[in-house]
Amino acid sequence: MKNTKTALVAADSETIRSFLTKVLETGGYTVITAADGLEVLKLLYTTKPDCVVAYAHLPVLNGFNLSRIIKNTKKLADIAVIICVTEVSTVSQFWGDNVLCNALYVLGRDAPEQLCGLADKAVGSGRQSQCSAQTSGISDDGRSAALYGMPDAVSQNAPDAASLIELTAGAYESELFTHYVMAAAYEAGVQAFSLDGLVQRMVRCLSGVCSYHALAVIVNDDDVIEYLDVAPSLGVQETADFRQVCKADFAANAAEHREEWQTCRIAESCIIPPEEHGRLKSYEYFVLAGDDFAGTMHVASCSPDAFDERCHDRLVFFTTVFSRLLEAAVHYRRTKRAEKRTRLAFSRFV
Incomplete structure (x- = not known):
């Protein structure tokens, strides 16, 4: 179990990326950044963050697409996902529920500290479910790591195109x-x-x-x-x-x-x-x-x-x-x- 919290911030706007990074660092998170959805998938192979904070209109794979992939991939499903939107509508709420994201954060409306609160709550829920699964009969011989998707030693090699296609297609099967x-x-x-x-x-x-x-x-x-x-x-x-x-x-x-x-x-x-x-x-x-x-x-x-x-x-x-x-x-x-x-x-x- 990791003692420090890691967040992956994904937004194509440097302004939004910097804002989200500062807020999460203030809340005690180590922050990794990405500028598009494909870069997020590559980073998920080399490091497993506790939380992904993605902008809804992220290029290549938007925030909702990323949430669908993460939540429908067994080895990534315990990662918390927060999608940043500019306004709350019935459409965004519907798709948020559909892709199983943990929370929606409204840029420009919600207070900065509210983002940390949402992240802490989502990460705590994910860690609790992971701990429950590990104590329900899964031994610590690598099988638990395989279940949650990452090997005992996190791979430092970037994934190939076939792996990314398989990951995406699996979520949209x-x-x-x-x-x-x-x-x-x-x-x-x-x-x-x-x-x-x-x-x-x-x-x-x-x-x-x-x-x-x-x-x-x-x-x-x-x-x-x-x-x-x-x-x-x-x-x-x-x-x-x-x-x-x-x-x-x-x-x-x-x-x-x-x-x-x-x-x-x-x-x-x-x-x-x-x-x-x-x-x-x-x-x-x-x-x-x-x-x-x-x-x-x-x-x-x-x-x-x-x-x-x-x-x-x-x-x-x-x-x-x-x-x-x-x-x-x-x-x-x-x-x-x-x-x-x-x-x-x-x-x-x-």
Whole structure:
């Protein structure tokens, strides 16, 4: 545990930097300064301050971005973060809560000594949580340092670009995933003009979401569309068993939603799932929720812990997004068929 307190002040304005530095030095802090967000990330690798005081409009990575990265990185999460703003608004308060910063300090309004009070309170809270974690069974053999992100001896080497990208991407992983799926869904909705094509684009997008050894998508409109994607390492019998399991689960869900899924062509009584799954140790299936069609997505892996809670949540979001597209594709398909039947019916009178 460090006896002295260290603060990292980040602002592109020399005036603001000097003001914050003097205030914190008066409060007993050793101050390190940075002029942009990237410089802050580099300093976090070479020294671990107790507190980061960042200007909201910091270049490259602003104060809110830095707070998000720090608080979502396990090895940095106990560092206190105070964001300096020029005024308090509902927007700044919302983003402050969203990025989990410890406090907002209003330049020009709040008294200088108030900054030290906020810093002391935030640092004390961070040290208390770190102490609690270390006394809850974590030995002092380097694992506690790894948990809080810094090795026993602080590295003096500047991080490479890959490390900084990994650090930033890790904090924004959820947002990046959401944008990836939504972009892929939009592209599929614009470019896929058939139900078969939409299912194929859905599977292509899924390959960037999670790792699997077997995948099946079953969509039942007037006919059954079954899309299967299986790793070459799986045998013929394992593939056949996987298909049987998928069809059984599809039929079971169709039975539960019989009123909504009136188009189901797979009878549950005709399917007997195999007792053994072979090398496939993990299996999940998700209902493609549609009011007018039956659909399920099935994923399996040879790894016993392939689908953890985070992966499960991702797949739920994924199927929710693509369900709406599939429903629209089914509706369009039925409309075109109805139009064709109407034209044929009236053609006899022309």
